[in-house]
Amino acid sequence: MDGIHVEVTGQRLGAAAALAFCDAPGHGAADLFVGRVRDLNQGRSVRGVSYDVHTALTRKIFAEICAEAHEQWGGGLHLWLSHRHGYLAVGEASVIAAASSPHRDESFCACRYLVEQMKQRAPIWKQEHYVDGDSEWMQGHALCGHG
Amino acid sequence: MQREFSICPFGAFRRYGEGPMTVSVPAGATVAELRTAFAATLQDDAARKLLACSALATDDALLNESEPLPESAELVVLPPVSGG
Numbered sequence: 001m002d003g004i005h006v007e008v009t010g011q012r013l014g015a016a017a018a019l020a021f022c023d024a025p026g027h028g029a030a031d032l033f034v035g036r037v038r039d040l041n042q043g044r045s046v047r048g049v050s051y052d053v054h055t056a057l058t059r060k061i062f063a064e065i066c067a068e069a070h071e072q073w074g075g076g077l078h079l080w081l082s083h084r085h086g087y088l089a090v091g092e093a094s095v096i097a098a099a100s101s102p103h104r105d106e107s108f109c110a111c112r113y114l115v116e117q118m119k120q121r122a123p124i125w126k127q128e129h130y131v132d133g134d135s136e137w138m139q140g141h142a143l144c145g146h147g
Numbered sequence: 148m149q150r151e152f153s154i155c156p157f158g159a160f161r162r163y164g165e166g167p168m169t170v171s172v173p174a175g176a177t178v179a180e181l182r183t184a185f186a187a188t189l190q191d192d193a194a195r196k197l198l199a200c201s202a203l204a205t206d207d208a209l210l211n212e213s214e215p216l217p218e219s220a221e222l223v224v225l226p227p228v229s230g231g
Binding site for chain 1: 157158159161162200201202204206207209223225226227228229230231
């Protein structure tokens with residue numbers, strides 16, 4: 001789909017590629033979100049996070065989320081949504097979302113939409129690894145489809 | 148006649164096995180009936196609780212409980228998600 005890039009990768013994520021994609025002569029605004037692994041969660045020292053991803057479904061959901069953003073804020077927006085899988089050390093980027101548009105309001109809103117929807121709908125799971133040697137799967141959002 | 152499904156675990160469900168789990172149901176069963184049969188194979192209360200809040204899916208779509216099972220015998224179980 002024009003103006004949309006979605007990706008699930010085991011490689012390091014780069015913000016420069018997202019910003020280069022979210023660029024056009026008529027776009028006066030670009031927003032970038034980088035989610036990184038932090039070293040502390042709920043009082044526990046974290047050394048890294050493993051991301052388990054259902055790749056095919058995640059790509060499909062990412063494309064749906066971006067298409068929804070196009071419907072809501074305009075089909076001319078450029079949208080980028082990428083997520084890493086595998087083990088990430090503290091400080092590494094796990095997700096990058098970016099949006100560009102003629103004016104700032106659309107790109108602010110669209111970029112946030114990509115991130116919030118990704119967290120609720122994409123089949124991605126986070127397992128934290130702690131400095132004390134323990135590991136824990138994080139609780140999250142139940143997917144629709146049953147009940 | 149019975150149909151056999153292979154259910155691949157993701158996320159926290161990997162605690163209960165890295166490889167696919169096999170569940171058998173009568174031909175024509177619904178997704179909800181498969182869920183019930185799957186729960187009966189789990190030894191652990193915590194696993195059954197996790198299944199209760201998990202979705203069942205194929206490789207390209209979430210399954211609705213009231214619908215018949217898909218043609219594909221390869222399914223996945225998707226616990227609550229925590230990306231980002």
